[in-house]
Amino acid sequence: MKIVVFGATGPTGQRLVLEALNADHVVLAIARTESIAKLLPEIVHHPNFGTVNVSIFSAASMLPFMQDADAVVSCLGVYPSLKWLPFRHLNFYYPSMKAIISAMKQAKVRRLVVMSVWCTEYKKSYPLYAKLFWTYLLGRLTNDFRDMELLIESESAYIDPTIVRPCILTPKSKVDLRGENEKKDDPIDAVEGGFIVPGKKFRQANISRSMVVSFMLKCLVDKKTVGKAYAICRSSQ
Secondary structure, eight states: EEEEESSTSSHHHHHHHHHHTTTTTTEEEEEEEETTTTTTTHHHHOOOOEEOOOOOOHHHHHHHHHHTTTEEEEOOOHHHGGSSSSSSSSOOOHHHHHHHHHHHHHOOOOOOOOEETTSSSSTTTTOOOIIIIIIIIIIIIHHHHHHHHHHHHTTTTOOEEEEEEEEEOOOOOOOTTTTTTTGSSSSSEETTTTTOOOOGGGGEEEEEEHHHHHHHHHTTOOGGGGGEEEEEOOOOO
């Protein structure tokens, strides 16, 4: 399978690319030129890996590289900033996904797996920490993710999406890109249609990046996950 990956140079994206290459997929990363230097050598020199520098906000720029793709996977992320706070403006996930979907539709690529975040919609039954952390502390980040999710849902007649909502990602190190790979097959709790995994205390609301990308790649090849969203968390059992 040929996969176009967004966010491939980040700590989660690099894990996903590594696992996809190890599974004999062909990967094309859409990345900024200056970010390519962050990639692990085993990624850069892999015969099934390629990269191209185009704007993720321009469907026309991305279209030529979507033409022969089988699927698109997004691990896009932005580093912490004041724009995450409530009442600040963050306009990243929605406009980038709008351009990605436009390019997919023109290239007739349907399969899409996207990493979002916990608690993009808050319900009164959720624990207080969920509201304090994801609604207040992360603020605009969560709102932008929700706008992205609603956009994806509105385009479901033209694409076959799966949305994955992980909680707090570990390890936090930006350089420990191989970290916790041995735990990628550890059990996780996944709630279909959920915005969080109920019954978790705040200290339990975490999951390794390797576990997230393993789940995403399983979803990629599982047709039963099309049109669904999953909140996921490390299993506490």
